[in-house]
Amino acid sequence: MSKHNALTTFGRSGNPMLRGETFKPDATFAEAESSGRMTLAGTVNKTGILLVLCLVTASFTWNIFFRTGDPAAVSGLLWIGLIGGLILALVTIFKRQWAGVTAPLYALAEGLALGGISAMFEAQYPGIVIQAMGLTFGTLGVLLLAYKSGLIKPTENFRLMIVAATGGIALLYLVSFVMGFFGSSIGFIHSNGLFGIGFSLFVVAIAALNLVLDFDFIEEAAEQGAPKYLEWYGAFSLMVTLIWLYLEILRLLAKLRSRN
Amino acid sequence: MGWNEIIFGGLIVIGLGAFFFFGRFRAGKAQRERKNKIRWRKH
Numbered sequence: 083m084s085k086h087n088a089l090t091t092f093g094r095s096g097n098p099m100l101r102g103e104t105f106k107p108d109a110t111f112a113e114a115e116s117s118g119r120m121t122l123a124g125t126v127n128k129t130g131i132l133l134v135l136c137l138v139t140a141s142f143t144w145n146i147f148f149r150t151g152d153p154a155a156v157s158g159l160l161w162i163g164l165i166g167g168l169i170l171a172l173v174t175i176f177k178r179q180w181a182g183v184t185a186p187l188y189a190l191a192e193g194l195a196l197g198g199i200s201a202m203f204e205a206q207y208p209g210i211v212i213q214a215m216g217l218t219f220g221t222l223g224v225l226l227l228a229y230k231s232g233l234i235k236p237t238e239n240f241r242l243m244i245v246a247a248t249g250g251i252a253l254l255y256l257v258s259f260v261m262g263f264f265g266s267s268i269g270f271i272h273s274n275g276l277f278g279i280g281f282s283l284f285v286v287a288i289a290a291l292n293l294v295l296d297f298d299f300i301e302e303a304a305e306q307g308a309p310k311y312l313e314w315y316g317a318f319s320l321m322v323t324l325i326w327l328y329l330e331i332l333r334l335l336a337k338l339r340s341r342n
Numbered sequence: 343m344g345w346n347e348i349i350f351g352g353l354i355v356i357g358l359g360a361f362f363f364f365g366r367f368r369a370g371k372a373q374r375e376r377k378n379k380i381r382w383r384k385h
Contacts, residue, residue: 126365209346216350219357226361232372241380295380301369302382 118310125300128317132189136321139163139193140200147201156198163194174318181314188318192325203332207339214332218324221290229297236298244295247288274337282334289327296320 143163147156170188174181200211228234258268270277300316368374 122368123366126362129365130362209344212347212350212354216353216357219361220353221357223357223360226364229373230364230367230369232370235373235376235378236380237378238380297369298380299382301373302380305368305374306383 120304120308120310120312120316122300122304124310124313125304125316125320128185128313129320132185132317132321133324135186135189136193136196136325139190140197143194143197144201147198147205151205153202156201159194160198161195163191163196163198166191167195171318171322174315178315179311181311181318185314185318185321189321192321196325196328199329200332203336207336210332210335210339213335214328217331217335218328221327222293222324225290225293226297229294229301234294236294240291241295244288244291247284248292251285251288274340279334279337282330282337286327286330286334289323289330292323293320293327296323 143156143159146159147153150156167188170184170191174184174188177184200214203214204211225234229236254268254271258271261267270281272278296316296319299319303312303316
């Protein structure tokens with residue numbers, strides 16, 4: 083498969099939120115004259131707002147879980163967060179102009195889910211959540227510095243590699259999810275053996291490298307003077323990657339702890 | 343507060359601090375002015 087055929091097949095970015103068309107110079111660029119231009123500072127500020135919103139609802143479900151000690155008490159909110167988050171993410175991807183509204187709602191919904199999931203992991207492995215958060219934000223900071231300094235230089239081939247790997251992981255998870263309905267699963271994905279841990283490490287690495295694509299996209303969009311609402315969209319795409327990275331690190335740490 | 347909270351709490355503060363501080367600045371010349379950049383607008 084040639085490089086360009088592969089790009090067509092797998093999409094243009096490892097992160098489905100970041101397609102090339104997102105800031106093609108169309109009518110939205112003309113709108114930017116009046117509504118203002120996207121800036122890096124604006125995107126960073128909006129990412130901060132989304133993180134705070136996510137933390138607020140996460141604390142809510144977290145507290146409910148530890149007050150009741152009953153997973154059933156948060157399972158409703160958890161599913162509302164997961165399904166609501168998925169719907170809001172799809173709306174944001176297809177209606178980028180609405181990102182100013184849908185991205186904060188997405189962060190709130192994901193917070194509900196993350197708070198419940200994190201509390202369940204914390205109850206089983208005390209101290210695991212702060213470890214996962216530390217490693218997630220540590221990775222964010224280190225990769226940002228590596229990107230800004232030019233240590234990591236994303237190229238078309240780099241993007242192709244991340245796209246292919248992300249697509250492969252998504253497919254594997256989907257197959258495993260469907261197999262679950264028939265009482266079966268792809269064993270190594272969830273196992274705490276060496277192969278399972280190796281798989282988790284690989285997924286964490288791919289999720290982390292998706293951050294580099296996000297940085298590059300945001301940098302380029304700001305450089306090209308994309309419309310202001312893309313600040314929300316850029317922040318949303320960073321949130322999607324950060325949430326994925328956090329969950330994968332949480333799973334990896336849980337696998338390691340369950341071996342003791 | 344144990345070592346777990348100090349070490350990983352510190353990582354959270356440093357990581358977020360780096361993001362909110364350095365995220366506001368443009369990437370260095372080595373990153374911006376190279377020939378093999380991803381051509382986001384082209385795709």
